[in-house]
Amino acid sequence: MGSLPKIAIIGGGPAGLTLANILQKNNIPFSLFERDASPNERNQGGTLDLHPKAGQAALRKAGLWDEFIQHARPESDVLKVVKPDGEVLWDGNAGQTPARQDDNNKNTDKFQRPEIDRQKLKDVLLRHLDERNLYYDKTLDSAVPNGQADSWNLHFRDGSIEKEFDLIVGAEGAWSRTRKLLTEIQPFYSGISAIELWALDVNEKHSWMVEYVGQGSLFSFGEGRTIQIQRIGDGSIRTYACLRKPEGFIKDCGIDWTQPDAACRELVERYYDDCGADLKRMILNSTDNLIPRPLYMLPVGIKWNPRPGVTLLGDAAHLMTPFAGVGVNAAMLDALELGNSLVDLKMGKIQTLSQAIEKYEHGLFPRGQAFAQKTINNLKVHFSADGCNHLSMDS
CATH class of the missing domain: 3.50.50.60 (FAD/NAD(P)-binding domain)
Structure with a gap:
């Protein structure tokens, strides 16, 4: 050239x-x-967590590693798993680990896969x-x-x-x-629609959430639905209520997503009513912002x-x-x-x-x-x- x-x-x-x-x-x-x-x-x-041979390697190549570790939150690489009925299957905040460990759990280096807020x-x-x-x-x-x-x-x-x-x-x-x-x-529709729910200033407004979720993430999986919850470094918690539904679900289900309080109540009544009380409470109290979105893939x-x-x-x-x-x-x-x-x-x-x-x-x-x-x-x-x-x- x-x-x-x-x-x-x-x-x-x-x-x-x-x-x-x-x-x-x-x-x-x-x-x-x-x-x-x-x-x-x-x-x-x-x-999100950045992996050593992927996101972390790219940051090193770009000369941004030192700045990255200033903002990373390795203490948040903790997982709590709760069955839909509310039973805690395991809780990394209490030192528990899954029965079978993946590479993330085997390595004790606190910067193996640290969390960092996307912002x-x-x-x-x-x-x-x-x-x-x-x-x-x-x-x-x-x-x-x-x-x-x-x-x-x-x-x-x-x-x-x-x-x-x-x-x-x-x-x-x-x-x-x-x-x-x-x-x-x-892209085509994946079959899954997600409702993103925000709870802001949880230390002051929802201290029970801090104790319930723990320092990192809480996952609850079930037939046709999941609840995934993340602690964010700005003092907020985000809950993602995901459902296996047709592509037009968000538009056609009849829930008015512009009214978070009413929408969360209806979401729970229709799709999560048989879940554990605290899981339902996470949805019902996360009304500071609501973002519905269908998920697509290639x-x-x-x-x-x-x-x-x-x-x-x-x-x-x-x-x-x-x-x-x-x-x-x-x-x-x-x-x-x-x-x-x-x-x-x-x-x-x-x-x-x-x-x-x-x-x-x-x-x-x-x-x-x-x-x-x-x-x-x-x-x-x-x-x-x-x-x-x-x-x-x-x-």
């Missing part, structure tokens, strides 16, 4: 921001385009990026081949055009427009034929449901591997941009398939009558 490629990253979530940090650290120029008007326009979600992770990823390379309120409308060279022109919904990019990296999530350059496959094992100058990261490449807790780790690992390929291109270890993309996608497809299959397996188990008992077998 004779010079470094001109790179456009579409999307400012964990995948896009991780890649941007790796490129910046290695003096590889890029432009990142994000549809939100500002970095914190939207709620970033709850908490804090985004803050870490944004803090050291050169703002001159970040463009907000930029929604991609289309990417058009440049007739004068083997490059792309980007057309945005505000009418602006950015020209002559050698590489477009689609990291804009579930409904990626970049994906349309590579495949006609689109087919397990999605692939596409290579196309010069285009590739995908994260949800754009392998959208999956959250029931294995690997989505952000998969996205950041994608960014790490693509970043490594582009660094190799810069160093002359790879000769062409097409070869760099081919190397990245050669690992992307089987890796994405493995993560997605794990999520499918967990979904089936979690929404089964014996889901809590099977939790210790999840790898």
Whole structure:
């Protein structure tokens, strides 16, 4: 190519921001385009754990490890499992562990898989990026081949055009427009709808929740429904009531989701009335915010034929449901591997941009398939009558 490629990253979530940090650290120029008007326009979600060979490795490569550990919450990597009838199957806060331990439980290093709030992770990823390379309120409308060279022109919904990019990296999530350059496959409904419920200032307003949930997460699995609860570092707790229902459930069920108190009462009466008292109370008292959403996914094992100058990261490449807790780790690992390929291109270890993309996608497809299959397996188990008992077998 004779010079470094001109790179456009579409999307400012964990995948896009991780890649941007790796490129910046290695003096590889890029432009990142994000549809939100500002970095914190939207709620970033709850908490997650970053795995040593995925999210943590990407942060190390980007030079952000020290800052990450300042905001991580290793004490929150604790699990409590409660059967739907309220029986506590085990409680990591009391030192109990599952009968069969996975890799997470075997390692005693407190930073093996620490929790971090999604908002804090985004803050870490944004803090050291050169703002001159970040463009907000930029929604991609289309990417058009440049007739004068083997490059792309980007057309945005505000009418602006950015020209002559050698590489477009689609990291804009579930409904990626970049994906349309590579495949006609689109996300489909997973069969699960989730109701996200917030309880704010729990130490002052709901101290019983703090004691009941513990320091980390509480899971309750059953036939066709789950309750998953997370402690957040800002003093709030988020409860996710998930149901196996038809795609139109949220719109067609007749519950007015704009009225959280009434909606939570009706949700419990219809779908959780036979649950333990404290599980029901978690839903009934978590009314500070309510967000209903159907969950979508891409087919397990999605692939596409290579196309010069285009590739995908994260949800754009392998959208999956959250029931294995690997989505952000998969996205950041994608960014790490693509970043490594582009660094190799810069160093002359790879000769062409097409070869760099081919190397990245050669690992992307089987890796994405493995993560997605794990999520499918967990979904089936979690929404089964014996889901809590099977939790210790999840790898």
